[in-house]
Amino acid sequence: MPELPEVEIVSRQLRENIPRGTRITEIEFLTPALRTVVDKATIQRLVGEPLEAISRRAKYILFHTRRGILLSHLGMTGTWRFDDGPLIKHDHLRIYFAAGPSCVGGKGAKGAKAATCTLIYNDPRRFGQVALLDLDHQRFADLGPEPLGPDFSGASFYEDCRRSKATIKAVLMNPTVVVGVGNIYASEVLFRSHVRPGRRANRVSKKESALIVDSVRKVLSEAIAAGGSSIRNFRGLDSAQGHFQKRHRVYGREGEPCPTCAEPIRRTVLAGRGSFWCGHCQK
Template sequence: MPELPEVESLRLSLEPRLEGRSFDRIIVRERRLRQSVPVSLETELPGRRIDAIARRGKYLLIHAGADTLLIHLGMSGSLRWQALGSAPRRHDHVDFVLGGEVLRYHDPRRFGLIAWCPGTGTDHPLIASLGPEPLEPGFDGAWLHRMSRGRRLAIKALLMDSHWLVGVGNIYASESLFRARIRPTTVAGRLSLARCARLAEAVRDVLAEAIAAGGSTLRDYVGSDGTPGHFQKGASVYGRAGEPCRVCGTAIRQIRLAGRASYWCPHCQR
């Protein structure tokens, strides 16, 4: 469930505690994540100076020397600081030991990813195939309009395609479309330039506000200090089927779109 704001919140919290330091030891209890956790992680990473913590889409890139630790939380992953020696619990798959503490990777569903890749990680196939960042310059209404021409799928499905645009998952796709007053089922290629401009602005605003709030509280998400974020309290439509729209009072509807639950207000969104 972690989307871009959650991963960015995590990156910000890790940065001051990791930069310039190095892991003493890596302990892997379970290798079976989305990809098998490579043994080179334990042999290569310890002792290396951590130079920077970056984010690309929902991936964390921890640059250590010439190489890079790649982490993706999947749907249920989390990284939390715990005291060295505290007993690992079920689904605590990997420990990154640093000083008197452990940065512990926990992931019940094991959809996450921990990889050790040579170089900066940007040429890793998973990273190289990603679309642009919604919070970087270049993502605007004109880009969205140009890049959606000829696409016949629903705009919500397109927004959630990380090879097209990164960072927008199921929650923020619904929230952004509500903010832009566009129905999730609208065929992407038929959106006018004006509506694309509204949508681009809505995506940026929703993501920026969620980052400012420390990420969503939805489902399993917790920050690296164990405290939940606060965004979901302010959700306009996500998870609110049958409840009144906060703007007009009309009952929020839920449909299934490309296999995902989608929420929208039939009055506000056209």
């Protein structure tokens, strides 16, 4: 499942290629439902509207207009791409934009720039989501802070840990504590922080909490710079794979030598998710 770095990359690529003010000219629905039923009539309100912004909150991509916010969640296998060619298997939604001088677009006859640029959502497993939010929505009211923002601190994370009887990995992946840290990056963060994923969160010290927050920032920033982690399906808007999976120190490396001490990397299942860690380096 795409985690925060992967969603941030797609969000940035969309902003770079669809300028503010670009008008939505048509929305074409190719399937009745993804994870939930797509409210086609409501989303059609956006046709004719100019984009005011494209942003990200947690693992959601948000297309802002004056008449509402189009929300996109990639689920496990969702991708967006620019493509004015034939549809392919698992395409579920097409959004047409007026192709201004800066907007990426297809090519018309004899290579002339097309009048529209076409953005397509593809999702083989259909666990993604597309919905329209009102401008005064409270969809994210219960979410925690952004991990790369100023509100996520060692002090606040320590207080969340102190009040919890869950494992430190569960707290790190809890979106009411901090958003966007999924299974892959939680393993990498805890390895760099020298904290065992199965340790109870209320046994993590202030110093360790600060180190975990610092590691979150470093790991996620490095992953964004490397184009994300392409474990199975993730592709950017340009269909390029990420490269951060080549830098994973523990995730997916069960039985391989720890890059620090050479002990074999272990794998433990916590809350139904595989956790990778070093028994010597992480306590």
